[in-house]
Amino acid sequence: MNGKVVIGDAVLYRADCREILPRLEDIELIVTDPPYGTGGWRRTAAGQGRDPSAALVREPWDDGALDWLALCRGAPVLTFWPPQQMAQLLAAARAAGYAKTRFLYMRKRDPRPPVAGRTAWSVEPIAVLSQPGFQLYGGTDVIDTTTPRIGRDAEAVGHPYQKPLAVMLWLIAKTRCGSIVDPFMGSGTTGLACKQLGRRFIGIERDPDSFTLASRRLTEAERQADLPWGRLALPGLRHE
Numbered sequence: 492m493n494g495k496v497v498i499g500d501a502v503l504y505r506a507d508c509r510e511i512l513p514r515l516e517d518i519e520l521i522v523t524d525p526p527y528g529t530g531g532w533r534r535t536a537a538g539q540g541r542d543p544s545a546a547l548v549r550e551p552w553d554d555g556a557l558d559w560l561a562l563c564r565g566a567p568v569l570t571f572w573p574p575q576q577m578a579q580l581l582a583a584a585r586a587a588g589y590a591k592t593r594f595l596y597m598r599k600r601d602p603r604p605p606v607a608g609r610t611a612w613s614v615e616p617i618a619v620l621s622q623p624g625f626q627l628y629g630g631t632d633v634i635d636t637t638t639p640r641i642g643r644d645a646e647a648v649g650h651p652y653q654k655p656l657a658v659m660l661w662l663i664a665k666t667r668c669g670s671i672v673d674p675f676m677g678s679g680t681t682g683l684a685c686k687q688l689g690r691r692f693i694g695i696e697r698d699p700d701s702f703t704l705a706s707r708r709l710t711e712a713e714r715q716a717d718l719p720w721g722r723l724a725l726p727g728l729r730h731e
């Protein structure tokens with residue numbers, strides 16, 4: 492492990508999640524967006540973005556192994572996962588003892604990569620793995636969105652696979668769990684949603700730059716919440 496930071500109700504580990512998950516005393520719920528292992532479309536040079544025959548290389552972070560699932564020790568898991576790798580996820584879920592599966596869907600209008608002839612999808616399933624009895628609340632199973640982009644969306648922080656905050660708020664609001672773990676925290680969007688919804692958060696991220704992004708975002712959210720007008724500055728937060 493390379494470090495641990497506490498920001499309000501959030502605990503962030505800079506480490507490989509396979510090292511930290513077994514050490515967590517109790518896991519109530521996992522909400523995560525892991526590497527899919529479908530990468531391999533980073534252009535090797537500028538200017539190749541629209542060339543379908545451009546050489547492609549695998550992103551070093553995009554290790555789509557599913558060994559982390561067994562380390563969740565049967566806690567309910569809400570995980571983004573691509574349709575073309577679904578068989579592997581379901582097999583790993585069965586092996587890890589998950590008896591119940593259902594799906595929610597994030598529908599994107601701007602899937603990447605926007606290159607003709609290459610795999611792209613406009614619907615990202617969110618698998619809900621649990622035991623019978625685990626319940627989700629709220630009506631719709633589908634959310635329509637676009638992904639945050641620098642220069643277009645104020646919330647974009649530069650993580651290549653940042654999820655929209657609205658999607659994470661929608662997902663977490665479907666649960667009643669007080670404490671949520673994201674083993675693949677990236678820029679910390681799950682943590683921000685937890686902050687806004689009053690849930691405790693444990694985030695794990697092994698990439699130092701992503702970890703710094705997440706720490707900054709959560710520190711800023713904490714600072715905003717501390718200001719006298721901070722509660723008003725958090726969109727989507729309802730006050731009783």
Ligand SMILES: C[S@@+](CC[C@H](N)C(=O)[O-])C[C@H]1O[C@@H](n2cnc3c(N)ncnc32)[C@H](O)[C@@H]1O
Nearest residue numbers: 507508524652653654675677678680696697698
């Ligand atoms: C798809 S991104 C998550 C993006 C996040 N949802 C957001 O909104 O920013 C997956 C993240 O998992 C991290 N990661 C990959 N393997 C990991 C591991 N074994 N342990 C911890 N983090 C890992 C990557 O560095 C990457 O930042």
